[in-house]
Amino acid sequence: MATKTNNRRSRRNLLVGVVAAVILFICVGLATLAQGKVRGTEFSPQDFSEREFVFWEIPLVHLQITPIRRSGTINPLTSYLKAQQLIQVPPGGSKPSAQTWHLVKLSRGSLPRPPADAEILVNYLEGDVGARWRQWTIDHPEMAKIFWPLTQKLAKRELYVLMSDLFAITEQADTPAELRQRTGRYLQETYLQIARDLVAAEKPQIAAELLDEAIADFPTNEALQQLRDSIPVDPPATSP
Numbered sequence: 245m246a247t248k249t250n251n252r253r254s255r256r257n258l259l260v261g262v263v264a265a266v267i268l269f270i271c272v273g274l275a276t277l278a279q280g281k282v283r284g285t286e287f288s289p290q291d292f293s294e295r296e297f298v299f300w301e302i303p304l305v306h307l308q309i310t311p312i313r314r315s316g317t318i319n320p321l322t323s324y325l326k327a328q329q330l331i332q333v334p335p336g337g338s339k340p341s342a343q344t345w346h347l348v349k350l351s352r353g354s355l356p357r358p359p360a361d362a363e364i365l366v367n368y369l370e371g372d373v374g375a376r377w378r379q380w381t382i383d384h385p386e387m388a389k390i391f392w393p394l395t396q397k398l399a400k401r402e403l404y405v406l407m408s409d410l411f412a413i414t415e416q417a418d419t420p421a422e423l424r425q426r427t428g429r430y431l432q433e434t435y436l437q438i439a440r441d442l443v444a445a446e447k448p449q450i451a452a453e454l455l456d457e458a459i460a461d462f463p464t465n466e467a468l469q470q471l472r473d474s475i476p477v478d479p480p481a482t483s484p
Contacts, residue, residue, distance in 0.1 A: 289399035
């Protein structure tokens with residue numbers, strides 16, 4: 245009698261387990277269909293390429309369940325900049341895996357995340373704004389030779405937060421000399437302020453790296469050099 249009771253209890257527990265597993269599988273499947281699609285856009289400062297990506301994941305745990313599919317996009321302004329050699333492109337082109345990609349935007353299911361800094365530059369390259377800057381580039385070829393390499397340099401340094409000011413300064417300049425002077429003054433002042441803020445935030449290593457880049461661009465700026473000299477350099481690691 246006891247054996248039959250135990251068998252019935254075992255079968256009932258097994259049935260409950262199977263039903264619970266099926267319900268869990270259905271719930272996970274529905275959640276994945278509703279919120280599991282991840283899509284986004286990336287930007288490469290190496291050649292101003294853009295690409296979109298999409299994959300599926302299990303929500304909450306963010307477990308990827310499908311391969312990432314990527315597709316490249318291009319806009320008329322970027323094509324023109326490449327054709328006119330106004331931005332540097334890796335010799336012979338670089339494979340996607342060898343390129344540096346910065347996130348522009350990302351969404352999970354129906355929940356978009358705040359855009360990343362790279363979107364600031366991308367917005368100037370696309371659509372009506374991009375068409376206007378393409379025409380500006382055509383109309384001001386000498387200033388374009390100053391402006392676009394500078395834009396690319398800042399993008400490689402991930403200093404996208406400076407792009408809006410840079411574009412505004414460029415629009416107001418009338419000659420290549422004025423453009424070089426105004427952008428140079430702006431960048432020197434901004435580099436110095438950002439580095440001071442990083443030091444105050446107890447991030448001396450990042451500040452030192454930024455200052456090294458700034459000094460390479462503006463070697464005669466004494467304020468940049470003095471601030472760099474005030475930041476202690478970590479001694480090289482020694483073998484135990």
